Amino acid sequence: MRRRSLFAPVRHALLLGWLAVTLFPIYWMLMTSFKHPAEWVTWPPRWLPHEPTLDNYVKVLTPGTSTFELGRQTLKILKPLWDSLLVASVGALVAVALGSAVAYSWSRFRTGGRNYPYNILSIRMVPPIVIAVPFVVYFVTLRLLDTYTGLILVYVATCLPYVIWMMLGFIDEVPLELERAARLMGASRLRVLGSVVLPLTASGLVVTFLFVFILNWSELLLALALTNTEVSTIPIQLNKFQSANEGRDYGPQAAIGTIATLPVVVLGFLIQKHLLRGFSFGLLRK
Amino acid sequence: MTPGTTAARRGVLRWIERERVFKWLPFVPVQGLFTLLLLPNFLLLVYLSFVSWRITRGAWWDAAFAGLDTFRGALEDERFRWAVIRTFGFAAAAVPLELLLGFGLALLCRRHFRGRRIYTTVFLLPMMIVPAVVGYDLSMLLIDQGPFNQLLSLLTGRTITVRWLSDYTAAQLAVIGADVWQWTALTFLVFTAGMAGLPEEPIRAARVMGASRWQVFWHVELPLLKPVIAIAVILRSMEALKIFDYPMLLTQGGPGNATETVAVYLWRVGWEFARVSDAAAMSLILLLVVAMYIVVAIRVLRRERRRLAEEGLA
Numbered sequence: 001m002r003r004r005s006l007f008a009p010v011r012h013a014l015l016l017g018w019l020a021v022t023l024f025p026i027y028w029m030l031m032t033s034f035k036h037p038a039e040w041v042t043w044p045p046r047w048l049p050h051e052p053t054l055d056n057y058v059k060v061l062t063p064g065t066s067t068f069e070l071g072r073q074t075l076k077i078l079k080p081l082w083d084s085l086l087v088a089s090v091g092a093l094v095a096v097a098l099g100s101a102v103a104y105s106w107s108r109f110r111t112g113g114r115n116y117p118y119n120i121l122s123i124r125m126v127p128p129i130v131i132a133v134p135f136v137v138y139f140v141t142l143r144l145l146d147t148y149t150g151l152i153l154v155y156v157a158t159c160l161p162y163v164i165w166m167m168l169g170f171i172d173e174v175p176l177e178l179e180r181a182a183r184l185m186g187a188s189r190l191r192v193l194g195s196v197v198l199p200l201t202a203s204g205l206v207v208t209f210l211f212v213f214i215l216n217w218s219e220l221l222l223a224l225a226l227t228n229t230e231v232s233t234i235p236i237q238l239n240k241f242q243s244a245n246e247g248r249d250y251g252p253q254a255a256i257g258t259i260a261t262l263p264v265v266v267l268g269f270l271i272q273k274h275l276l277r278g279f280s281f282g283l284l285r286k
Numbered sequence: 287m288t289p290g291t292t293a294a295r296r297g298v299l300r301w302i303e304r305e306r307v308f309k310w311l312p313f314v315p316v317q318g319l320f321t322l323l324l325l326p327n328f329l330l331l332v333y334l335s336f337v338s339w340r341i342t343r344g345a346w347w348d349a350a351f352a353g354l355d356t357f358r359g360a361l362e363d364e365r366f367r368w369a370v371i372r373t374f375g376f377a378a379a380a381v382p383l384e385l386l387l388g389f390g391l392a393l394l395c396r397r398h399f400r401g402r403r404i405y406t407t408v409f410l411l412p413m414m415i416v417p418a419v420v421g422y423d424l425s426m427l428l429i430d431q432g433p434f435n436q437l438l439s440l441l442t443g444r445t446i447t448v449r450w451l452s453d454y455t456a457a458q459l460a461v462i463g464a465d466v467w468q469w470t471a472l473t474f475l476v477f478t479a480g481m482a483g484l485p486e487e488p489i490r491a492a493r494v495m496g497a498s499r500w501q502v503f504w505h506v507e508l509p510l511l512k513p514v515i516a517i518a519v520i521l522r523s524m525e526a527l528k529i530f531d532y533p534m535l536l537t538q539g540g541p542g543n544a545t546e547t548v549a550v551y552l553w554r555v556g557w558e559f560a561r562v563s564d565a566a567a568m569s570l571i572l573l574l575v576v577a578m579y580i581v582v583a584i585r586v587l588r589r590e591r592r593r594l595a596e597e598g599l600a
Binding site for chain 1: 311319326405412427490534548
């Protein structure tokens, strides 16, 4: 076709443009994390570190003395990393366990009425800042503020709508005939669940888990509101940094940013094909 | 195991096997959690907004009744009003940009060509990055003598010194830019999947009947993409109203109040100023505004889903 020969270079030019926009901030953070202080801000900009160094990583990750002074604040990185991992994964795990059971029940029996998934979803649409204020008062009263239990409970609740919607998609793909056949052959409901439904939705469960794990790992506002000194996640730590210094220690900052990003990007690519399920609410043709 | 416990176990199993029990059992913890977490919270929100209480003033249950005073204060608070307007403004600027960019990029990547996988993989990257890290990363790029200005200078051949984080308008652009940078990835993903799922028959039929490429796109494909567009609009506008991470990490709401979104302002009122009751009243007002929006969004979602189900394709 005549048109295509003209179109191809234009397309590549446009796509390359956005590619550059996308990669520049990521590239710069990655490179800065390997730079010596003298190269953090230079003119002309230095695209590659002259002598790559791991100092920044060592500085933020050294155990025991994993603190370093920044402005007035002393910041630790290992503890928030651990806290993030704990809170995000336990929250995701509990949400997947509870939510997938609800999804199965709704898929097969329409338990809770036709509108149940929509009602759940509308709860999720409320901006978290709306409930943040009373949440603090409530959690102080219950002595749940600044505890792992408190934050995990909140994350379970915020994950549940996503889990239910994602798992509905996976469960609807399990052929009903298989379940019926198993029932006819005398299998109990639990047996059907364990031997038919579970194996067929196993990958869906993993994908859903990873998806809500990423959501929890990234969450800032509620974590900021519901923790204080005992529990601290990575996003909170980044926020503390930002208000404590005026952005002087770029190297360690970039190292922390890279550390916080890396696991999520890896997980994201693992579930790339299914990433959309979490966002499409059953509105995509397959 | 003693015979007694096996019998008890069998009894429990039989109890679970009853349809009524089996289908309602999973709802007990889930609804329990929602009820225990959200209901008291909502009641507390309403209560707090009708009393005048600050963290420093004794126990919250002893607070003095204030009637509608806090609401009047909230509605008269110009900073609150502007924060709401600003948030909608940011959403109105960022969301259409994200939709257009995502749609355009998805169109460009629609058919197979060399390098397509690389593009699509990279374009998805931003949405996997922690939003706080995005804010943090950009705050490093956007300093006055920073890499971004340097890059602009190199590209234009002139010395560019836009003060991205301390100039009123530039800072607003920076926040909008952060949102667009990160979430165009999502609209791109949604539209790519939507285009991949387009049924081939109506498109081929239209082509056979002599429709031009443009006519097919406008009259056949675009209507078929309606549900996908609906998802993208709902998802993005919903999230854009929650903008919190970028202004917090980029500018802490500043300079002045330039990037103070509702979420940031409420954060200030509740935490920095410790005016809990005022924050609660404002939260309640915000909830009312958002509730109308949610009702519309859910209705659209349901309509589109029903339509898909009728087509038998969902």
